[in-house]
Amino acid sequence: xxxxxIKRRTDLxxxxxxxxxxxxxxxFTIGPAEISLMxxxxxxxxxxxxxxxxxESLAATLCRSRRQQEMFGELYDKYWKxxxxxxxxxxxxxxxxxxxxxxxKKPSIQQIKNWLYGNKEEEITDIATYSAQQTLGQRDFAxxxxxxxxxxxxxxxxxxxxxxxxxxxxxxxTHRQKQIDLRNTVRQNLRRGGELLDIRFRRPxxxxxxxxxxxxxxxxxxxxxxxxxxxxxxxxxxxxxxESFIFxxxxxxxxxxxxxxxxxxxxxxxxQEVNTWSGGTRIGYSLQQFVQGYSRLLNKRTTVIIxxxxxxxxxxxxxxxxxxxxxxKAGRVIWLNPLAGNPDFKPEVKGMQxxxxxxxxxxxGHNIDSLKALARKLK
Amino acid sequence: xxxHPSLDKVREMLALQGYITEPSIVMSVFxxxxxxxxxxxxxxxxxxxxxxxxxxxxxxxTELIRLQCYExxxxxxxxxxxxxxxxxxxxxxxxxxxxxxxxxxxxxFSDRFLLKxxxxxxxxxxxxxxxxxDEIDRADxxxxxxxxxxxxDWQITIPEMGTIKATHIPQVIVxxxxxxxxxxxxxxxxxxLWIDYPDFDKELQIIRAKTPNIDERLAEQICKFxxxxxxxxxxxxxxxxxxxxxxQALAALHIDHLEKDLVESTLGxxxxxxxDIREVxxxxxxxxxxxxxxxxxx
Numbered sequence: 218x219x220x221x222x223i224k225r226r227t228d229l230x231x232x233x234x235x236x237x238x239x240x241x242x243x244x245f246t247i248g249p250a251e252i253s254l255m256x257x258x259x260x261x262x263x264x265x266x267x268x269x270x271x272x273e274s275l276a277a278t279l280c281r282s283r284r285q286q287e288m289f290g291e292l293y294d295k296y297w298k299x300x301x302x303x304x305x306x307x308x309x310x311x312x313x314x315x316x317x318x319x320x321x322k323k324p325s326i327q328q329i330k331n332w333l334y335g336n337k338e339e340e341i342t343d344i345a346t347y348s349a350q351q352t353l354g355q356r357d358f359a360x361x362x363x364x365x366x367x368x369x370x371x372x373x374x375x376x377x378x379x380x381x382x383x384x385x386x387x388x389x390x391t392h393r394q395k396q397i398d399l400r401n402t403v404r405q406n407l408r409r410g411g412e413l414l415d416i417r418f419r420r421p422x423x424x425x426x427x428x429x430x431x432x433x434x435x436x437x438x439x440x441x442x443x444x445x446x447x448x449x450x451x452x453x454x455x456x457x458x459x460e461s462f463i464f465x466x467x468x469x470x471x472x473x474x475x476x477x478x479x480x481x482x483x484x485x486x487x488x489q490e491v492n493t494w495s496g497g498t499r500i501g502y503s504l505q506q507f508v509q510g511y512s513r514l515l516n517k518r519t520t521v522i523i524x525x526x527x528x529x530x531x532x533x534x535x536x537x538x539x540x541x542x543x544x545x546k547a548g549r550v551i552w553l554n555p556l557a558g559n560p561d562f563k564p565e566v567k568g569m570q571x572x573x574x575x576x577x578x579x580x581x582g583h584n585i586d587s588l589k590a591l592a593r594k595l596k
Numbered sequence: 597x598x599x600h601p602s603l604d605k606v607r608e609m610l611a612l613q614g615y616i617t618e619p620s621i622v623m624s625v626f627x628x629x630x631x632x633x634x635x636x637x638x639x640x641x642x643x644x645x646x647x648x649x650x651x652x653x654x655x656x657x658t659e660l661i662r663l664q665c666y667e668x669x670x671x672x673x674x675x676x677x678x679x680x681x682x683x684x685x686x687x688x689x690x691x692x693x694x695x696x697x698x699x700x701x702x703x704x705f706s707d708r709f710l711l712k713x714x715x716x717x718x719x720x721x722x723x724x725x726x727x728x729x730d731e732i733d734r735a736d737x738x739x740x741x742x743x744x745x746x747x748x749d750w751q752i753t754i755p756e757m758g759t760i761k762a763t764h765i766p767q768v769i770v771x772x773x774x775x776x777x778x779x780x781x782x783x784x785x786x787x788x789l790w791i792d793y794p795d796f797d798k799e800l801q802i803i804r805a806k807t808p809n810i811d812e813r814l815a816e817q818i819c820k821f822x823x824x825x826x827x828x829x830x831x832x833x834x835x836x837x838x839x840x841x842x843x844q845a846l847a848a849l850h851i852d853h854l855e856k857d858l859v860e861s862t863l864g865x866x867x868x869x870x871x872d873i874r875e876v877x878x879x880x881x882x883x884x885x886x887x888x889x890x891x892x893x894x
Contacts, residue, residue: 246784254631254787261630262603270603273623281783283638283774283790367829375777399680407687407701482871 230256236296237279243292245285254278357558357583358440370481373448373585428459428595429514429547431507433525434488435465435498441555441583443484445524448588450475460514463488464503470511500529500568501536508542515546520595524553524582527569537571544575553582553591609655615647616794616802624789625652634747634768636786641773642835643791649728649769656767659725663714665735671742675752677711678704705756715743716752719762727766732782733773744781794836796823802836807843811852818843820887821854822866825876831869838866854887856880 233255237247255278262274272293280286361369430449432442442463449459460472471487504523515521521543529536544550552572556562558581564570573579578594581587606626610617625648628635637645653660663674683704690700712720718727732740746752750762770786772778794802799819803810822839842865851858860877867873876883 246780248784250784254633257631258627261627269619270623273620274627276620277624277627277787277789280790281780281788286788286790375774400678403678403680403683403704407697407704 232300233259233275235300236275236293239296240279240292243288245279246281247279251279355584355586358444358555359583369444369585370447373444373588374451427514427516427519429511429519429521430459430461431468431504431521431523432461432463433465433498433500433523434463438498438524438526438555439488441553442524443481443488445522445553445582445588446475446484447481448592449522460511462507462511464498464500464506466497466499466502468503468506468510497530498525498528499531500525500527501531501533501539504539504543505535508539512542512546515543517548519547520549520551521547522551522553522591524555526554526556527564527566527572529566529568533567533571536568540572540575544577549577550575551578551580551591551594552576553580553587555581555583557581558583558587606655610651613651613654614805615644615651616798616805618798621648621789621791624787628769628787629656629767631787632765632767634770634786635789636770636772636778636783637789637791638772638774639791640793640833640835642837643793644836645771645791646728646730649726649771652767652769653726656726658723658767659721660728661714661718661721661725661766662728662730664730665732665739667734667736669735669739673713674715674739674743675713676716676754677713678756679709679711683709701756710754710757715746716760718766719746719750719752719764720760721764721766724764725766727768729768729770731773732770733778737779740779740782744779744785747785793826793833796820799823799836799839803839803843806840807847810843810847814846814852814854815843817854817887818846821859821883824883824886825866828875828879830867830872830875832867832872834866834868838868841865854884856884 234252237245237252237255241247255275258274258278259271262270272290275293276286276289280289358369428449430446432438432446434442446461449461460470461475462468462470462472469487469490471484474483474487540550554562554564554569557564557579564573564579580591582591603622603626606629607617607622610622610625624635627633629652635648637648639645649662650660686704686709687700690703695703714727718725729743732743735743747768750765751759753759768786770782796819799822800815803815803818807815818839822834826833842862845862845865846858859880863873863876867876
């Protein structure tokens with residue numbers, strides 16, 4: 218019967234729309250464009266060879282990421298099963314198609330609706346491509362388990378790489394140096410009959426700022442330092458120059474050791490080495506070593522990043538003096554204190570207090586979001 | 597030429613080209629061709645993402661134009677560049693001529709002096725080609741949004757010449773290894789397909805298809821071994837390409853089963869990172885136990 222078919226079809230498309238709505242509540246990005254693509258796809262494969270083909274064509278047109286593709290199967294089964302139940306119960310209990318919510322414990326249209334729209338909170342945790350990263354972004358590094366750390370390394374690299382790429386891939390015009398900007402040159406010299414009198418140059422845009430990173434690798438700070446260095450080194454691949462130092466009781470320059478291929482391994486080895494003579498943190502002494510040995514690294518285009526909680530068993534006078542020197546010579550001093558990630562934090566430690574006047578930016582660096590914010594400040 | 601391939605035909609086409617598929621891949625490839633939508637394929641390295649574009653091109657009997665992305669890729673490498681040497685020569689030749697500046701300009705900024713890069717090639721091709729944009733995640737985000745523009749308008753503006761409109765809209769395949777997340781805008785423009793490492797059965801089928809002379813038991817052992825190796829935490833997880841290299845090497849040596857010494861000496865075919873090799877060699881006995889290979893008693 219034609220009438221019958223028409224009705225069936227509207228049923229199907231309204232069910233499909235319901236399904237789309239359901240997927241949307243699970244974090245899928247489905248707009249009119251996706252829906253019409255899906256309907257078009259169904260039109261092309263009709264008559265459906267198999268139920269699988271139907272399901273696959275929905276998956277192919279509605280999924281936009283790996284996570285969605287993985288979730289799809291389960292959501293699909295769940296939805297149509299629930300719908301089947303509803304349709305059956307409708308036939309048996311309510312031939313008039315009037316839902317009588319008071320009466321039945323079997324699934325009714327209303328219950329389906331509740332189920333469709335209602336329980337968002339309960340399932341919101343496992344949705345969406347980006348939300349996972351967002352929650353990841355706010356978690357303190359120290360709260361990750363051993364297994365999660367591996368994943369975290371990957372995420373941090375990914376973020377740093379994409380930020381680094383943004384930072385640095387344009388050409389700028391220049392008068393000195395290197396590569397001829399042929400396009401500009403040819404255009405400029407056209408009027409001279411092609412005699413190249415006026416040669417134009419270009420070179421990659423360059424960020425000549427230098428970073429000096431001084432990291433506390435004593436026990437409580439080690440993890441944060443590792444992530445900070447990892448994050449910053451990804452930038453170095455692009456252009457920025459980074460000098461790095463680690464300390465707990467005394468300072469060690471690790472710039473060259475970290476240039477190698479096995480970044481992560483050498484960093485862990487180095488921080489263990491430094492920690493073997495451990496007997497508490499001596500930040501003042503370490504910074505003094507830096508000032509004495511390496512202050513020629515500093516100039517007004519240098520940003521100094523210090524990561525430490527400010528605990529010092531040594532003399533805070535030395536710390537104050539060293540900080541004054543560093544601040545005087547460097548362009549900017551950024552102090553990262555992972556403890557500052559805690560909202561109740563107050564910089565009450567003596568080492569922290571004497572250093573504060575010489576710090577331009579004081580922030581935490583204890584999770585991915587704060588590292589991102591740091592990178593933006595470095596641009 | 598197959599202008600309206602049915603689902604079965606796509607399946608056959610892929611099979612004919614020696615590509616072992618899952619239904620989800622067939623469906624995505626089919627719909628991408630039917631609906632003329634770009635297909636974004638993500639997955640780890642070495643699972644055959646690029647292969648799909650090649651298969652598609654040969655199935656459609658059309659050309660494959662490939663744009664390999666890399667850090668720092670910009671418009672001059674993706675779109676077009678003027679052939680400056682030629683332009684300068686031309687200007688030299690015309691030095692004595694009475695042509696006005698305008699005329700000279702017109703000559704040197706014409707088709708003759710235009711070097712077409714992949715994107716421009718693809719849209720000016722005389723038959724709709726397959727355009728493979730490989731490893732888009734390596735290019736920067738600016739390039740990505742630039743690409744979006746091309747993918748939606750199918751036209752390219754060259755300041756010196758004007759706007760060039762696509763003669764045929766190419767079939768686009770975009771691949772990514774997820775080095776960085778792609779923008780939502782690009783995702784929405786494309787159909788999406790995630791290809792994972794193959795499961796045991798699929799990998800076995802692939803080995804059989806590509807290495808017909810391999811011993812049955814060896815093929816199974818290799819697959820089991822690879823499945824186990826992939827569960828380890830490695831720097832660089834081996835893909836299908838590595839499996840096939842290994843299978844072919846062992847088959848060429850007329851070997852019919854895995855042995856500890858043999859695996860140790862050929863591990864370099866499977867693993868491309870020395871820390872990985874070290875890690876796998878140290879846990880080889882354990883691995884063999886899981887795979888069910890009895891190591892030779894020394």
